[in-house]
Amino acid sequence: MEIEAIYATPGYAGFFADDQRAIKRGANSDGFVYDGEPVTDGFESIRQAGEALIVDVELADGTLTRGDCAAVQYSGAGGRDPLFRADEYAPVLRGPVADELRGRDAGQFLENAQAIERLRIDGRRLHTAIRYGVSQALLSAAARAEGTTQTDVLADALETEPATDPIPVFGQSGDDRYANAEKMIVKGVPVLPHGLINSAEKLGPDGEGLLEYVGWLAGRTLELGSEGYEPRFHVDVYGTIGDLFGPPYDRTEVVDYFYALEEAAAPFPMQIEGPIDAGSREEQIDAMAELRDGLSEAGVDVPIVADEWCNTLADVQAFVDAGAADLVQVKTPDLGGIHRSGRAVRYCEGTDTEAYLGGTCNETATSARACAHLALATDAAQTLAKPGMGFDEGYMIVENEMRRTVARRNRGADRTNANGTAGTEPDRDSGEVSADD
Incomplete structure (x- = not known):
């Protein structure tokens, strides 16, 4: 199944971006925010709303799979990439990233994700948040195309045997x-x-x-x-x-x-x-x-x-x-x-x-x-x-x-044992939207 299009929509992350250097230098709390001026490049205030860039990958059957580009709370500290601004990077997804992925086989997760890692704009690698979010959407797309779980797609790509119980x-x-x-x-x-x-x-x-x-x-x-x-x-x-x-x-x-x-x-x-x-x-x-x-x-x-x-x-x-x-x-x-x-x-x-x-x-x-x-x-x-x-x-x-x-993987294993042939439960949650949303 081919990738037809890539869409990008600015949105919010689950918390805030904080200027760690300013906080460690003694910035005083003022309720939920901090008094004082930021000291890390890109920050307009010591605490500001976290941003995400919502990625939708459209497949040939019309399915949309998704990922979210987001960066850490303490961006720009300890050698990390700078503060992530969704509006600034949306054109990158709609242009160079979409051009790189359009027409590719959605089932080839690792190949597609590695292509985004290699992509350069003006000789520079893409912001880590972009690579992170796009890879999530590609992972979901591969699970959809292959009719399996994202866990199994990753296990195949990384050559691992998945855990049989939830991780602590x-x-x-x-x-x-x-x-x-x-x-x-x-x-x-x-x-x-x-x-x-x-x-x-x-x-x-x-x-x-x-x-x-x-x-x-x-x-x-x-x-x-x-x-x-x-x-x-x-x-x-x-x-x-x-x-x-x-x-x-x-x-x-x-x-x-x-x-x-x-x-x-x-x-x-x-x-x-x-x-x-x-x-x-x-x-x-x-x-x-x-x-x-x-x-x-x-x-x-x-x-x-x-x-x-x-x-x-x-x-x-x-x-x-x-x-x-x-x-x-x-x-x-x-x-x-x-x-x-x-x-x-x-x-x-x-x-x-x-x-x-x-x-x-x-x-x-x-x-x-x-x-x-x-x-x-x-x-x-x-x-x-x-x-x-x-x-x-x-x-x-x-x-x-x-x-x-x-539980889903166990059901698939039970069917395999009962039928004597390999089988995977059909993927009914390709967009990763669940009752927990």
Whole structure:
């Protein structure tokens, strides 16, 4: 089935774009927004509405499949592509991207997605958000053309065996870190709560703010959690621990702080994302490796998660090769085409670094569902509930998409076993519009 046309419509993402550098420099909150001037190129204010570019791929049978171009909340920071503006990039989809894809076989997902990765305009690669959103629409188109699931299309492209159960979902609380954490505990979320510790004020002058929060989280989990509930705590600190202590990161003072976090989280396991935010990828890798070695030598069991400066496929490979993290976040909008995120997850196989298939609150329901399929296809260690910072909606979207897909694949396997011939349940959801919308 051929691709007939590509359409682009500016829209909204699930959260906001924030100038991380301005926030870390001490911008004061003014209700939901921030006072002060932005410092990162492209921002008109420190917090502004997240934008998405809605991609529709029309197939020869008139079917429309879709993807959403969106960028991370903290665009332009840590080596990432600049702030994404939908109106600015819509002509790129309607022109060069449409010209490249029109007439192609929709069933050839990997070939089509790679063509978009190779496309250059004025010698420059397309913004990661464009490559990300277009690849989602191409993935949906291939599933439609082949009469199968997006999980199976990705598994074929990446040469994997999909997971047979949903991947553990990581909930993100936003600034409402207490009420949303309680929601996660009641719903039995496997990994929680993100916490959004993105300023020195939230961390506390000596780090005591985070310690108090983790202690509260452990206590509340014991109070509210159902019998047998054993979640993993995961808190993102956006480099604030590194800012507080400074190098060297393997010294006793730093290691003791992580031990205190481990004790505060007990009896639950604890991992820290983004403990350090250095000035370059090389400095970040060196600092993270130093911290990891210090924790290991001291017997402190607090895995660290790479985020800042770990954006592209090459970045992920560099962190894994250096042993600079226990987990790497594969930040899906930053890698471009969704298949590249899959390759990043696969690169962790056989190493002592696990893959966390992440992303951003500033995505959409469409991109979140596509990533749910990628999580299943690659059997990632954990995947992110997204979009938004309200928790419930993102968790529902990602968890239900995985459960729906696992159930569908099981029904197909049951038919194969009963009939003795391979068969796949017909695709009745090619546009990925479900009751959860």
